[in-house]
Amino acid sequence: MNVIECEGLVKKYGSLNALDHISFSIKENTITGLIGRNGAGKTTLLKILAGFWRETEGTITVFDRRPFNNLEVSMNSIFVDDMMSFTNTLNLKELLSEAQAFYPNWDAELAERLLGYFNFNPRLVHQSLSKGKRSTFNMIVGLAAKCPLTIFDEPTTGMDRAVRKDFYRALLKDYLLNPRTIIISSHHLDEMEDILEDILLIDEGKKVLQLPVDELKEYAVTLSGRTAVVMQTLQDKEVIYKRNVDIDNCSVVVRNNFLHGEVKQLGINVSPVTPSDLCVYLTKGQGGGIDDVFNKSKSV
Amino acid sequence: MMSLTKVSLSNVVVMQFRYKLKAYSGVFLALMVVQMIGILLSILGHGGTSFSNGMYTVDVTVSSPDLVIFLTMIWAFMNAILITTKAYREDDFTFVSNRLSYNLSNMAFLLTVCLIGTVTALLTTGIIRILAYVTADIDIFLTITHGVTIADFVAGGLATFLFILLAATAGYLVGMMTQVNKGLIILLPVIIIGLNYVTQSSSNPGFVNMLEFYFMEHSFIMFSIKAIVTILIGFGLSIVFSNRLEVR
Numbered sequence: 174m175n176v177i178e179c180e181g182l183v184k185k186y187g188s189l190n191a192l193d194h195i196s197f198s199i200k201e202n203t204i205t206g207l208i209g210r211n212g213a214g215k216t217t218l219l220k221i222l223a224g225f226w227r228e229t230e231g232t233i234t235v236f237d238r239r240p241f242n243n244l245e246v247s248m249n250s251i252f253v254d255d256m257m258s259f260t261n262t263l264n265l266k267e268l269l270s271e272a273q274a275f276y277p278n279w280d281a282e283l284a285e286r287l288l289g290y291f292n293f294n295p296r297l298v299h300q301s302l303s304k305g306k307r308s309t310f311n312m313i314v315g316l317a318a319k320c321p322l323t324i325f326d327e328p329t330t331g332m333d334r335a336v337r338k339d340f341y342r343a344l345l346k347d348y349l350l351n352p353r354t355i356i357i358s359s360h361h362l363d364e365m366e367d368i369l370e371d372i373l374l375i376d377e378g379k380k381v382l383q384l385p386v387d388e389l390k391e392y393a394v395t396l397s398g399r400t401a402v403v404m405q406t407l408q409d410k411e412v413i414y415k416r417n418v419d420i421d422n423c424s425v426v427v428r429n430n431f432l433h434g435e436v437k438q439l440g441i442n443v444s445p446v447t448p449s450d451l452c453v454y455l456t457k458g459q460g461g462g463i464d465d466v467f468n469k470s471k472s473v
Numbered sequence: 474m475m476s477l478t479k480v481s482l483s484n485v486v487v488m489q490f491r492y493k494l495k496a497y498s499g500v501f502l503a504l505m506v507v508q509m510i511g512i513l514l515s516i517l518g519h520g521g522t523s524f525s526n527g528m529y530t531v532d533v534t535v536s537s538p539d540l541v542i543f544l545t546m547i548w549a550f551m552n553a554i555l556i557t558t559k560a561y562r563e564d565d566f567t568f569v570s571n572r573l574s575y576n577l578s579n580m581a582f583l584l585t586v587c588l589i590g591t592v593t594a595l596l597t598t599g600i601i602r603i604l605a606y607v608t609a610d611i612d613i614f615l616t617i618t619h620g621v622t623i624a625d626f627v628a629g630g631l632a633t634f635l636f637i638l639l640a641a642t643a644g645y646l647v648g649m650m651t652q653v654n655k656g657l658i659i660l661l662p663v664i665i666i667g668l669n670y671v672t673q674s675s676s677n678p679g680f681v682n683m684l685e686f687y688f689m690e691h692s693f694i695m696f697s698i699k700a701i702v703t704i705l706i707g708f709g710l711s712i713v714f715s716n717r718l719e720v721r
Contacts, residue, residue: 225566225721236477242716244571248480256721258563260496271495274488275568277478321477 174201176322176354177222181231184217184378191217193378194231199356199371204348206369206386207358208452214378215358216254219326222356223252235322250322251276253315255308255330259299265310266295269317276318278351284317287343291336304331312340316347325357341365363449372448376456389448394433397424398441406436414454426454482577485569489578490585493556496564497582500552504590507548508597511541515601516608536605538598542633545594546640549587553644556582557652566720576712583641591634628693635700639687642707649711653718 177199184192192214199205209215220226221233224240224247233240240246259268265288273279288295291309302310308331315323329337345368348355359365362372372389374381384392393413396403400423411428418424426446433443446454521534555561556579565575606614650657669683687703690696 220721223721224571226719227717242571242573244480244482244485244569244574245477247571248485248569249477252721256563257567258560258721259567260564262496262498267495271492272568274491 175199176201176236178234179231180233182218182221182228182233183230184214184221184226185229190378192221192228195375195378195380196231197373197380197383199354199373201354202352203370204344204355204357204368205371205373206362206365207356207373207375208362209358209375210456213375213456215375216326217378218375219252219324219356219358222322223247223250223324225252246322248277249320250324251315251318251320252324252326253311253328254326255304255311255328257307257311257314261298261300264296264298265293268299269314272314272318276320278319280317280319283347284313287313287316291339305333305336308332309336309340312343316343319347319351319353321353323353323355325355325359327358327360329359329361337361337364341368344368362452363447366448372452374452374455381455386448389451390445391429392448393426393446393451393454394429395424395426395444395446396436396441397444398422398439402439403441406439406441413451414457426451480569482574485571485574486577486581489565489568489570489574490581492568493578493582494585497556497561500555500586501589503552504545504548504586504593507544508541508590508593511538511544511594512597512600512604515540515597516604534605534609534611536601538594538601541597541601542594542636545590546637549583549590549637549641550644552586553583553641554648557645557648559652562652563721572716572718572720573712576708576715579645580708583645584638587637587641588634591630591637594637595630595633632693632696635697635704636687638704639700642704646707646711649715653714 175198177197179198180196182192182195183190195214195218207215207219217226221228222235222240224235224243227241235243235246236249238246240250263271269281269284269288272284273281288310291306291313293306293310299307299310308328312325312328315325315328329340332340341364344355344357348368357365357369366386369386371383371385373383382389382392396406397418400417400421403423403425407425407427410431412425413428414426416424416426437443515536515538521532523533524531562575565578602614602616605611647661650661687696687699690699
């Protein structure tokens with residue numbers, strides 16, 4: 174069963190299409206990573222899914238309902254980001270018991286234990302927390318709510334590496350105990366590729382690809398070797414990204430849909446591409462690299 | 474598989490209302506401060522007249538909670554605007570909410586705090602009298618009790634409540650309109666003053682008429698009908714305006 178169905182979704186801001194005819198679906202009880210560069214439309218997409226923002230065109234259904242202004246979707250989903258707003262008249266412990274009143278599946282014990290584990294003073298108010306602590310508290314709310322659709326938009330903002338690792342582990346453990354549909358947008362794909370099942374990569378409001386992580390790991394390979402030899406083999410291959418090391422040697426990222434034996438015979442080194450790097454290559458504009466910005470002589 | 478939870482609008486509204494009573498407790502603090510200022514000002518600057526026949530001079534000092542009620546109306550207006558702001562709205566949409574439940578719980582909240590504001594405003598009558606008695610040099614202390622029935626008292630209380638609720642409705646509508654479109658902050662006064670100017674004539678003094686429509690109504694029943702209809706229209710418009718609002 175698909176929890177989310179999205180068909181030709183468009184979101185316009187003036188003349189800009191933040192989402193540009195994007196279509197995809199997300200199956201029930203999967204963890205999907207929503208990956209994309211800054212400004213790719215990740216947050217816009219997630220906020221439409223959560224029913225906060227209105228779509229301009231196209232259809233979107235969450236649990237077979239249009240999410241905007243839908244109470245049932247709101248009840249069965251939670252949207253966690255670093256901007257979550259909590260009243261400053263209640264302390265952290267009181268906030269958790271308020272959340273319990275709203276969410277029928279709320280796991281009070283889990284919330285309490287996580288609060289203790291991450292060394293929260295339950296008498297503090299949300300506004301007084303540091304950025305990383307705030308994200309951690311929001312994550313606790315998101316996990317304990319146990320909503321059938323749980324959306325994390327950049328949940329690890331401000332968290333240090335240790336807390337991020339704990340978060341991924343907590344998420345996975347809790348997911349195994351209570352399977353549900355989880356979407357996480359993040360820039361730390363390399364850190365969380367182990368917990369993700371699917372990846373939805375978007376760029377400039379369009380879907381680039383949606384694949385299981387295992388397939389994404391096999392999606393492309395890097396060919397590196399002598400430039401002249403590598404260039405020869407490229408003719409029948411789908412080039413994703415070219416990286417010139419120097420005039421003699423180069424490395425090129427290509428679709429992994431050929432037999433490796435023949436290129437290896439030519440002395441070309443074939444190495445795998447991590448999903449994290451691949452996502453960067455797939456969404457890189459044609460404008461070269463950051464070096465070109467500083468390399469004035471080249472641009473003149 | 475996790476099963477979907479069925480929801481009823483009324484359940485969510487009740488949950489949000491209960492959350493607001495705790496979360497917006499600052500509203501009650503503001504009420505206390507406003508009414509204390511009202512009491513102090515009532516004692517310091519009470520209106521009065523003086524009669525003299527050459528031999529005796531009679532100073533008549535009138536004390537009433539009118540000023541407190543007026544300040545409570547301003548409090549209701551300001552707080553209604555406050556709870557429509559983004560910060561307060563986002564608190565709601567952190568948990569379960571849609572725009573209708575958000576509006577309905579806000580209205581239930583305003584209704585409740587206005588009722589509390591009315592009761593405390595009316596109760597200040599006693600405090601003002603006692604403080605006036607203690608602070609002023611008074612020989613004869615008169616209170617009107619003759620001919621005031623329970624029905625009159627109830628009608629007075631209800632009218633006070635409706636006035637305060639009218640102020641809250643106005644604030645809520647203004648607040649919601651500005652949330653929907655920031656341009657309305659400028660447009661709204663321009664439209665009101667402009668319309669007032671256009672419709673002004675010798676028989677129609679404009680803005681004054683609008684106030685007279687509510688404040689100079691002598692029949693309690695008529696006033697109640699006018700006020701309740703206005704409140705319903707105001708809240709109804711707020712719901713319509715905010716139903717397409719994008720949140721968070």
